[in-house]
Amino acid sequence: MNASALSLRAIPFDAVSAVGVATQLLTERHRENLAGLATSMHMPRRTIVYREETLARWIFMIADGVVKSYRDLPSGKRCIVGFLFRGDVFGLAENGQFVNSTQTVTRATVYRIPVDALKDLLRRDPDLQLRFLCKVTHQLREAQRHTIGVSRRTTAGKIALFLKMLERDGHWHADRSAPRSIAVPMTRADIADYLGISAEAVSRCTSRLVRRGIVEFPDRYHVRILNPAELERLAAAM
Amino acid sequence: MNASALSLRAIPFDAVSAVGVATQLLTERHRENLAGLATSMHMPRRTIVYREETLARWIFMIADGVVKSYRDLPSGKRCIVGFLFRGDVFGLAENGQFVNSTQTVTRATVYRIPVDALKDLLRRDPDLQLRFLCKVTHQLREAQRHTIGVSRRTTAGKIALFLKMLERDGHWHADRSAPRSIAVPMTRADIADYLGISAEAVSRCTSRLVRRGIVEFPDRYHVRILNPAELERLAAAM
């Protein structure tokens, strides 16, 4: 087991030097302890990790790749509550059941930890537990930011905010050889379900952004921001 | 200090008998330990508890009343990320600063706990900390549900979901003498900012619900659900 891939990224409770940047919360010792409980799983893209309302015996941590957490509403509409990246945790249960379904967006490496064993470890190691508390708090704030993004009136504002989120959260797996090129690993339909708009609206809006010279798409799964100031303005505008 | 008012309500990780119902997470011992650190504060309605980006030295727990957590966007628009009720925690920091502003919606009793002292306590008492972890996880799920609500297309669906949330979360302070009458302590503008719609849309929609005989408003701050099935249908319909 390569424990160095076991990471927990978040902005700490306390003030640190770099503002607004997620850092690695785990020490080498923490990672070794967790690695003792974890099973590493490699998954091809579009693999269902688990389905909502099934028995939650494990907690998952992402070593690499992207996972989406979603719910299928009674109407048949799908709602993506979050994209999860390297250093994120998922699978926290309610009443012993998963609340969302999760599926890999890209090829992914995921660590699976039995929930009972993790609970024991957290009870024995309050310092490690505090880091998990920090991580969950971080994800709570991310969820709140997502809500703010979805409640934006204009489609352009939602898309702009979404691209900035990808730049912030997804840059750990971005292509290093092409600076300022951001990976967009999900489909347009995924983006639509995440932002609460139709896939057509996503497509129309990105096309307009391209025509206005604000961004460009080298290929379907990468975007380059040409005019950050204008994108920023769109994101800020209500 | 009346420690019995110190509560932490959430749905536990593990399976329990009553599904979907938040329960008290703290034992008497936990409450006493917390009470030793906490200062009780009584606040009139519309009191700012703290402002975003200020130094976060305390964590807050609600003994009674309703608090809103919000952010003012650059455009001047206000976005309410959540309403907080009895048994909720707020003030979890990022980089030593509060991320949102909070204000009381009703008269409220709030416990203020120094963050350093709480951290020490949580380090000494891993079992208590696990309960806080459960609580934050619960609030994360609430935030996700909120996102799903906001991404609903129709105003009627959003309002219906909002009323069901009030019925679920707010019933601890509902008027016992008028069964099935749900307290709506916030203004229409608050509801609008929470749901990401205009105050006019809230007003128009509630009027229509009244005309259709689905709900009635005995007064401005209470609602009675006359046709739960129809409301449910509206909430489910996309």
Added chain:
DNA sequence: CGTACCGTTGAGCAGGCTCAACCGCTGTGG
């Protein structure tokens, strides 16, 4: 008693949804 603010309703407009067609790519089977 006056003054705000909250809530409601109306008129007009714009933006996004729905339905539909079309293109390009991929994988599959004849």
Added chain:
DNA sequence: CCACAGCGGTTGAGCCTGCTCAACGGTACG
């Protein structure tokens, strides 16, 4: 090797709903 089906993405046409601006009544509070 090619035909075809399926999916993801894009674009167009028309409709609908919620936003904006505006006016007005009621209530709470100084």
